[in-house]
Amino acid sequence: xxxxxxxxxxxxxxxxxxxxxxxxxxxxxxxxxxxxxxxxxxxxxxxxxxxxxxxxxxxxxxxxxxxxxxxxxxxxxxxxxxxxxxxxxxxxxxxxxxxxxxxxxxxxxxxxxxxxxxxxxxxxxxxxxxxxxxxxxxxxxxxxxxxxxxxxxxxxxxxxxxxxxxxxxxxxxxxxxxxxxxxxxxxxxxxxxxxxxxxxxxxxxxxxxxxxxxxxxxxxxxxxxxxxx
Amino acid sequence: xxxxxxxxxxxxxxxxxxxxxxxxxxxxxxxxxxxxxxxxxxxxxxxxxxxxxxxxxxxxxxxxxxxxxxxxxxxxxxxxxxxxxxxxxxxxxxxxxxxxxxxxxxxxxxxxxxx
Numbered sequence: 115x116x117x118x119x120x121x122x123x124x125x126x127x128x129x130x131x132x133x134x135x136x137x138x139x140x141x142x143x144x145x146x147x148x149x150x151x152x153x154x155x156x157x158x159x160x161x162x163x164x165x166x167x168x169x170x171x172x173x174x175x176x177x178x179x180x181x182x183x184x185x186x187x188x189x190x191x192x193x194x195x196x197x198x199x200x201x202x203x204x205x206x207x208x209x210x211x212x213x214x215x216x217x218x219x220x221x222x223x224x225x226x227x228x229x230x231x232x233x234x235x236x237x238x239x240x241x242x243x244x245x246x247x248x249x250x251x252x253x254x255x256x257x258x259x260x261x262x263x264x265x266x267x268x269x270x271x272x273x274x275x276x277x278x279x280x281x282x283x284x285x286x287x288x289x290x291x292x293x294x295x296x297x298x299x300x301x302x303x304x305x306x307x308x309x310x311x312x313x314x315x316x317x318x319x320x321x322x323x324x325x326x327x328x329x330x331x332x333x334x335x336x337x338x339x340x341x342x343x
Numbered sequence: 344x345x346x347x348x349x350x351x352x353x354x355x356x357x358x359x360x361x362x363x364x365x366x367x368x369x370x371x372x373x374x375x376x377x378x379x380x381x382x383x384x385x386x387x388x389x390x391x392x393x394x395x396x397x398x399x400x401x402x403x404x405x406x407x408x409x410x411x412x413x414x415x416x417x418x419x420x421x422x423x424x425x426x427x428x429x430x431x432x433x434x435x436x437x438x439x440x441x442x443x444x445x446x447x448x449x450x451x452x453x454x455x456x457x458x
Binding site: 127190197215218219220223226230261285303307321322326332336339 | 369407452
């Protein structure tokens, strides 16, 4: 069983355990643009990115490897030129990039939870066979972020609900919507680590630390990362 | 999310954007301990084990787990924002204009992508 926290003397919530297991299943499955093996490789390189040596991969394009390292260790200096060069590189596209970002950030978030609590990192999942679906949502549109995004009206109902009342959602929520499944992943890991989208609208959600304490930590992490958004 | 934190009275003073673990009285209980933990977790410093123990002892083990979760979540969210070049949402742009300048956030490299 993956993510068996029962031996630890820590009260890990079942919601968190479920979301971590689900994240590993999502990483292992073929996506829209990357195979399961490629997605697991992206998660592996995400782990290696901090080790200050040039990472390499036998199955990922060079631009993908570079993008993973930038996202992990130099995220404050990402810019439009980097994005344009990445999606124009061999084996890459806007769609590949958005899916890569999703795998990197969700795998990183699970790993960071472990690091913060001194829990050994979970072994990466075995990739599942199959081909990527290579389907871009018909409603995808170039709006305000680098990659196209999908409006609420172009999403299945179970994912559209995450946008709340907004047709294009909050920018940070719609940013990865070129791969619509990312919205569910984004929500579920938010609920596990922070708050569900519904709880974000509550002044005093049920957590052991208060909402001001939650937001203080959030703000500090954002400031340390020099994240303007 | 960060926006909501900043709207809350007292929280802004504890962002401590310039220093390391310095702290001003924000009115948020255990503010210096929690911000120190966030910093140690993000930077993986040697202070992390001791801060873990302090949070578990002074606040409780569930509080420690929930604090770690928030760190993990925002390590993800900042990379989504930075990696996708998203602008500020219209509904917060005006509201945050003054304090963004006050805190010097426009000096961040990522401001060029987001403003």
